[in-house]
Amino acid sequence: MAILGKVKNSFGSMFSFFANSWAELKKVRWPKRKELISYTIVVLVTVAIVTVYFTIVDFGLNNLIDALF
Structure with missing residues (x-):
């Protein structure tokens, strides 16, 4: 069960990273x-x-x- 929690946290942090990156790209003045x-x-x-x-x-x-x- 602990392994599933770690995997879920890993993918959650990965999706969080991409969401935050997308939010930062919206702030860029192209x-x-x-x-x-x-x-x-x-x-x-x-x-x-x-x-x-x-x-x-x-x-x-x-x-x-x-x-x-």
Whole structure:
């Protein structure tokens, strides 16, 4: 009987967790379409800049190591 009580408590706490998570998601302020597009553009531009930076650094270090050896 004790095992059934533990199982019931486990599933009860699991359902409670999902109910509380759903309640928290209802409180979230989701971005509008225009905001989402601008955030996406910022992320893509940032990724492109970082990619170019690391490509240049990698190329420079590769040439430096080749010059040393």
